[in-house]
Amino acid sequence: MPLVSPFRTSFGVQTTRDLLLVRAETTETEGYGECGTIPAPLYSSEYTDGAIEVLRRFLVPAALAMPVPDPWLIAPALAPMRGHRMAKSALETAVLDAWLRERDLSLGGWLGAVHDRVPAGVSVGIMDSIAELLDAVEGYLDEGYQRIKLKIRPGWDLEPVRAVRERFGDDIPLQVDANTAYTLADAPILARLDRFGLLLIEQPLEEEDIRGHARLARLIRTPICLDESITSARAAADAIALGACSIVNIKPGRVGGYLESRRIHDVCVANDVPVWCGGMLESGLGRAANVALAAMPGFVLPGDTSASGRYYRTDLTEPFVLTDGRLTVPRGPGIGIAPIPEALDEVTVSTEWIPA
Ligand code: OSB
Ligand code: MG
Numbered sequence: 339m340p341l342v343s344p345f346r347t348s349f350g351v352q353t354t355r356d357l358l359l360v361r362a363e364t365t366e367t368e369g370y371g372e373c374g375t376i377p378a379p380l381y382s383s384e385y386t387d388g389a390i391e392v393l394r395r396f397l398v399p400a401a402l403a404m405p406v407p408d409p410w411l412i413a414p415a416l417a418p419m420r421g422h423r424m425a426k427s428a429l430e431t432a433v434l435d436a437w438l439r440e441r442d443l444s445l446g447g448w449l450g451a452v453h454d455r456v457p458a459g460v461s462v463g464i465m466d467s468i469a470e471l472l473d474a475v476e477g478y479l480d481e482g483y484q485r486i487k488l489k490i491r492p493g494w495d496l497e498p499v500r501a502v503r504e505r506f507g508d509d510i511p512l513q514v515d516a517n518t519a520y521t522l523a524d525a526p527i528l529a530r531l532d533r534f535g536l537l538l539i540e541q542p543l544e545e546e547d548i549r550g551h552a553r554l555a556r557l558i559r560t561p562i563c564l565d566e567s568i569t570s571a572r573a574a575a576d577a578i579a580l581g582a583c584s585i586v587n588i589k590p591g592r593v594g595g596y597l598e599s600r601r602i603h604d605v606c607v608a609n610d611v612p613v614w615c616g617g618m619l620e621s622g623l624g625r626a627a628n629v630a631l632a633a634m635p636g637f638v639l640p641g642d643t644s645a646s647g648r649y650y651r652t653d654l655t656e657p658f659v660l661t662d663g664r665l666t667v668p669r670g671p672g673i674g675i676a677p678i679p680e681a682l683d684e685v686t687v688s689t690e691w692i693p694a
Contacts (some may be wrong), residue, residue, distance in 0.1 A: 339650055339685050343474075345619065346464040348491035348519035349380040355619050355649070357685070358386050359677075360393065362432035364407065369435025369672055372624035373428035374591025381517070381618075382424070382545070382566060382592065389425040390690075397422070397429050398692045409434040413597060423569060423594035430595040431627060435672040444630070444674055446667045449600055451633030455664040459485040459640035460648055461515065461617070464494050468501045475502055478648075482663035485511035485537065485640045491519040495527065499534050508535055511640070515540035518566055522550050525557040537639065538563040538585050551582035561585050565616055569593055571601035578609045585639070589616035590631060591624075599631055607636040615641030622646055622655025626668050626675040629658070633667045654681050 345352045358373040379385040396419045401407070404415050412430040419426075438445055460483040465471040475486055488498055495514070502512060513536050520528060520542045528542060538561045543550045545566040555562050563585035568574050570593055577583050586606050590599045606613045615632035618624070625643060632641045643665055646657035654677045658665050668674025 339621065339654075341619065341649055342647070342651055344463065345461075347381075347489050347515075348464070348517045350378070351463075352376065352619065355621070356386050357621055357654075358389055358428065359623065360428040360432040362407070362429075362436045364436050364440065367436050367439045367672075369432045369437070369439060370623050370677065371428035371431030371433075371435065372591075372620055372627075374424045374589070374618035374620070374624070376618070384422060384424045389422065389428070392419070392422045392425050393429060394690065394692065397425055401429055401433065402692070402694050407433050407437060409437050409597065413594060424591040427591045427593070427595040430597070431590070431673075434596065435627075439672040442671050444669055444671060445596070445627055446630035446633050446669070446674070449596065449630060449634055451630055451667055452635045453633040453667065455661075455666050456615075456629055456632040456637070456643060457484040457640040457663055458643055458645065458660055458665050459483060459487060459511075459614075460644045461487045461642045462489065464489050464491060465498075468498060471498055472501060472505050475506065479506060479510065481645075482660050483640075483644070484663040485513065487513045487515055487540070487642065490514045490516050492524065492527070496530055499531060499536070503534050511537055513537040513540065513563075515565070516542045518542070518544050522554060525554055528554070528560070529558045532559040536560045540587060541565040541567065548577055548580055548582045551577070552580050555581055555584070563587055563614075565589065566592070568602065571598060571605050574602045574605050575609075578606070578611055584611060586611055586613045587616040588613050588631070588637075589618065590628065591618055592616070596627060596631060600634070603631075603634055603636045612636070612638045614639035615643055617642035617644070619649050621650070622653040622658060622675055623673065623677060625658055625665075626655065626673040629665050629667050630673065652681055652684075654678065654685070
């Protein structure tokens with residue numbers, strides 16, 4: 339699926355999204371799960387062809403061997419296979435969607451959502467120039483986005499943040515995401531971001547560097563939020579206990595699905611740690627589920643849950659639109675939304691059916 343504009347991070351640029359969907363069929367209904375992987379293992383160790391392979395060879399057969407397709411039993415059934423959380427999440431979500439549809443329950447209601455609509459933030463990629471960045475941010479603010487996240491990397495950090503503050507003022511909720519691009523030796527540079535009153539800095543250091551984040555937290559005033567490092571509720575509990583973060587980005591694919599996402603939410607709420615919902619440039623299918631999650635009570639910061647138009651000219655589903663800077667939580671059964679068959683056909687390059 340072509341993106342409306344290239345999305346550059348510290349680890350690379352995406353101009354399209356190579357989308358992997360899992361569809362679970364039952365006798366009565368079907369469900370969808372979207373895999374968050376990108377084509378290369380640059381964000382995490384997972385990548386799309388690897389996810390296809392592990393689903394085909396290991397995960398789907400293990401799920402099909404279950405006596406009943408119970409969403410609570412999927413993760414335990416897949417646990418012998420290490421890692422591959424995005425692939426597991428796609429599979430679990432497809433089964434969960436079908437299971438909820440059979441019971442006429444919405445994902446939001448089942449998760450414990452307390453809001454009908456959720457505030458939307460937007461993640462703004464690294465640009466070729468400050469002028470281009472300011473135009474992009476202006477466009478998003480005009481559309482009503484309630485907070486801006488700037489992707490940063492060494493050499494694209496202080497200047498873009500300063501420029502956005504100078505142009506749009508100190509009141510716009512602003513945060514940055516480094517996607518692991520710094521080391522502890524960069525602490526003096528990161529401390530210079532303190533004066534800009536950022537909501538948070540997301541994942542400045544390596545995924546596994548929990549102790550480094552805890553040390554950095556004592557060297558800078560901007561709150562540290564972890565993304566890549568938080569792979570489970572246990573990882574979240576450890577990072578919080580060690581002082582490595584004071585805010586958590588919950589991205590369902592990264593942690594293996596919505597059940598684990600809910601556990602992370604609960605750990606964070608118990609520790610007074612604010613959470614927000616991250617994204618992987620999902621289509622309307624992944625977005626629907628993310629928006630349901632983001633309606634839970636601990637999600638007190640706007641997430642990377644942007645409208646369809648921020649990513650795609652034509653989404654796979656009815657588009658998510660921004661009204662007063664918010665997206666509406668789907669109410670229908672399951673994830674509450676389904677692909678438009680023609681839109682799905684248009685972008686489908688291959689399908690594979692694994693019979694029970
Ligand atoms: O780090 O949050 C990230 C996209 C791809 C990989 C990693 C990240 C992102 C985003 C996009 O920031 C968030 C979105 O879906 O809008
Ligand atoms: Mg991030």
